[in-house]
Amino acid sequence: MLVPGGIAVPSSRMSRTPLPGIGVRYDVNTRDHRRLSVVARRDGSRTLNAYERDDPDECALSMQLTAGESAALIDALMPSHHSPSLLHTTDLGLVAERVELSAHSYWNGRVLGETCMRTETGVSIVAVIRRTHAIPSPGPDFRLAGGDTLIVIGTREGVEAADTILGRE
Incomplete structure (x- = not known):
């Protein structure tokens, strides 16, 4: 579903x-x-x-x-x-969250590199979920679309800053 x-x-x-x-x-x-x-x-x-x-x-x-x-x-x-090889990011001071890109987002149709996400926030976008497909490790030339869900990982502060940047309309 x-x-x-x-x-x-x-x-x-x-x-x-x-x-x-x-x-x-x-x-x-x-x-x-x-x-x-x-x-x-x-x-x-x-x-x-x-x-x-x-x-x-x-x-x-x-x-x-x-x-x-x-x-x-x-x-x-x-x-x-539960697996000993599973990385628990919270133990390392990191969080991973989903950030949804609205259809009215400033970033809709722009490439990921334009967000300067890593430079501005220190977070990494490790995957994008588009409709029913996951795109792992999107590069800077990946074109964002409204409705995309970005999987971001970083510090709590960085993830909140990323959410603010990606929420820009």
């Missing part, structure tokens, strides 16, 4: 909603018609919400999780993803 921004998600019952300046909200509708949501904040923290079955707008449980607690929960839910 594709959600806004062309991002593939494994379940047809999941949606993704960008929350400008905050992060992203993920909503999951379970097989037994329960709704869960996770607000993934830019600082790495998460809010996990579970809603009443008979009133999907009434929150039955809300928990604030630190980045570390979120990582532990992910490990508990997806132990097959």
